[in-house]
Amino acid sequence: xxxxxxxxxxxxxxxxxxxxxxxxxxxxxxxxxxxxxxxxxxxxxxxxxxxxxxxxxxxxxxxxxxxxxxxxxxxxxxxxxxxxxxxxxxxxxxxxxxxxxxxxxxxxx
Amino acid sequence: xxxxxxxxxxxxxxxxxxxxxxxxxxxxxxxxxxxxxxxxxxxxxxxxxxxxxxxxxxxxxxxxxxxxxxxxxxxxxxxxxxxxxxxxxxxxxxxxxxxxxxxxxxxxxxxxx
Numbered sequence: 118x119x120x121x122x123x124x125x126x127x128x129x130x131x132x133x134x135x136x137x138x139x140x141x142x143x144x145x146x147x148x149x150x151x152x153x154x155x156x157x158x159x160x161x162x163x164x165x166x167x168x169x170x171x172x173x174x175x176x177x178x179x180x181x182x183x184x185x186x187x188x189x190x191x192x193x194x195x196x197x198x199x200x201x202x203x204x205x206x207x208x209x210x211x212x213x214x215x216x217x218x219x220x221x222x223x224x225x226x
Numbered sequence: 227x228x229x230x231x232x233x234x235x236x237x238x239x240x241x242x243x244x245x246x247x248x249x250x251x252x253x254x255x256x257x258x259x260x261x262x263x264x265x266x267x268x269x270x271x272x273x274x275x276x277x278x279x280x281x282x283x284x285x286x287x288x289x290x291x292x293x294x295x296x297x298x299x300x301x302x303x304x305x306x307x308x309x310x311x312x313x314x315x316x317x318x319x320x321x322x323x324x325x326x327x328x329x330x331x332x333x334x335x336x337x338x339x
Contacts (some may be wrong), residue, residue: 121307123268134318150327150328152327152328152330158330158332159316159330159332159333160269160316160318160328160330161330162326162327162328162329163327164327165325165326165327205268205269209280211273211281212274212276212281213271213282213284214270214271214328215261215271216261216268216269216270218266218267218268219267
C-alpha cells in the first residue's frame, strides 16, 4: 500500500536559521498537502500542491512538489518561535489522504 | 462559520467495551474522514464517508465501523476495545471542490484501560 515517509523526524533549530523537511511517497500522488500540528492541538491545513514541479510560498514557508509527483519539501527561512510544532505532509491517492510521521520542530531562542 | 465539532473530547473505556464517537463537519463540507493518531505519530486513515457510504477504508479491522447521516455528520464505532485502541481520534471534513485540504476537529482522546 501507499506509504509516505518524512525526514528528519526531529529538527532542532536556532531562531533565525533556515531548515528543510522532506517527504517521499512510495507511489505517484494526485496531490500533496502540508499540515501543522501544534503541541496538544490538531492538524491545520497549510497548503496543497497539485502540479508536477509546483512551488508555492507562504511568507517564510516555501513548498515544492517533485517532478515525478512522489516527493515534496517544506523550507522555512528565518525560523521563529511561532514555527514550533509538527509538520506533516499528506499524499493523496484516490480518496485516501495518507500522512507521514511528521517532522517535530523545536526552536532555540 | 462553525468548524468541525467532535464529541466527546475525552473518554475512558474498559477493554472489551464498545465506543461511539461523533463528528459534525464544517458547514458546506460533505465528506468526512476519520483518523487515529497515536502519541508521537502521524494520523492513520481509518475510512472516509461520502453520500452516506464508506468510500474508502484504511488498514483497520472490522471492529472499526462508521456511519454518515443525511446531514453529513458521522459516527465512528469501535467494538471489543483493545488497549492498543487508546489514541486521539480525529475527524476531518472536506468538500470535493475544495483546494483547502481537510479541516480537522480537535479530536476525541480515547483511553482504554
